[in-house]
Amino acid sequence: MILLVNPVTWAHCDGLDGPVVTDARVALDAGDVTPVLKWIPETDEQEVREAFDQALVVREQGPEARELADRYFFETLVRLHRAYEGAPFTGLLPSGAEVSPAIAKADAALEQGDVDDLARHIAAAVEASIREQFAVASTAKADKDASVESGRVYVDKYVEFVHYVKHLHEAVAGPGGHGHGHQAAEVDAGDTHHDQH
Incomplete structure (x- = not known):
């Protein structure tokens, strides 16, 4: 039984409607990576910045490319965030996934x-x-x-x-x-x- 909540147990950080992806959507729409940097350690910042820049370029290719680019950035960001928590990344959870x-x-x-x-x-x-x-x-x-x-x-x-x-x-x-x-x-x-x- 989980009695006290450890950051390692924040499975909702994997969710498409979770706080990490929510900030990622804001960052992509604004063209500014800053809102998501708090979710990862400084050692991973360069990888996130590169993934962000790539996503911005690909997003310009049309709706389908935009969806793929966003997904790529979400997965990169959440994967690094989960590693920072000391937890495995097994993929993004759909919106509305059950939360503790x-x-x-x-x-x-x-x-x-x-x-x-x-x-x-x-x-x-x-x-x-x-x-x-x-x-x-x-x-x-x-x-x-x-x-x-x-x-x-x-x-x-x-x-x-x-x-x-x-x-x-x-x-x-x-x-x-x-x-x-x-x-x-x-x-x-x-x-x-x-x-x-």
Whole structure:
């Protein structure tokens, strides 16, 4: 379950109606690449500028060429943006593609200038998930001395629970537990066994 939204999970950046392509359309129509440069690191700026200039030239060849040129630029820009996020690019998603509810709420919060609904939504999801993990670990603890196998089940659930909470806390407060983390995390309890407590 994704409890906190990492930039790596912004699948809607792949969408033809997502924020990256929206800015790309503005840039192409204005003949100015500036609006899209924020989406990529400085190291990729030259490639984006070249793709932009090529697209502008091809666009002049007619409607079909314009469509192909735009698509080429969108794909180049989104591919580099996704690489910057550390995520793979598997193609552009059609307009109206399903977006994570958390991402939709984050977008709405920024659009409305009000984070209260988003904060309540995430807080409720985190609380519900912690309670669920706790209930599983607590039930296993009650039977931990019944047999060696029961004890091992408890240890598995204990490790999952404490690392789950640890990752959540670090995502919010940072590794040292002081202040706010700059990157949130997708918590996968299945990977917690690789950590040490």
